Amino acid sequence: MQAHFRREKTFAADTLPWLVALGALLVLALHLIERDFDPLRRFLSEYALGPLGALMNATFFLVAASGAALARGAYRAHRWLVAAGFSGWTLGLAVCGVCITDSTLPDQVRTWTGIAHDLGADVAFLSVFAVMLTTPRGRLFALPMMIAFVAAHATGLIGLGQRVFVGF
DSSP states (O other): HHHHHHHHHHHHHHHHHHHHHHHHHHHHHHHHTTTTTTTTTGGGGGGGTTHHHHHHHHHHHHHHHHHHHHHHHHHTTOHHHHHHHHHHHHHHHHHHHHHHHOSSSSSSOHHHHHHHHHHHHHHHHHHHHHHHTHHHHHHHHHHHHHHHHHHHHHTOHHHHHHHHHHHH
């Protein structure tokens, strides 16, 4: 029994960084390939509306899988609030991957999938923010991150605000 747990723990520890790195590489690739996309004024999710939308959806699911691994690890360590937070992150990103976003360009009609996507994104971001509040280092970054996020949104740089939040 103990050997099985050790093997499982090693698999998660070995796999998680690769999932996160692959997700980050996919987003970076989208930034480099889709040159006409303004990353300062548009959300990451809007890459799903372009010709390489499947790449963005794959990214959502990769990062959701990493969140599931983190949630499972926190649950096994009896860190219930952290496990709940990462579960919310996972669920929110899975919804984002299934429900395509609406464009933030002017005069765009809202759809039910866009609204569901927005709700999933809200759950994901609020969940990871809640996880940050459970650790001293996370609390150190939580307030500056939220201030930068709100300031970027207030100035119309919604893409920058999102990227600052994700970067923290």
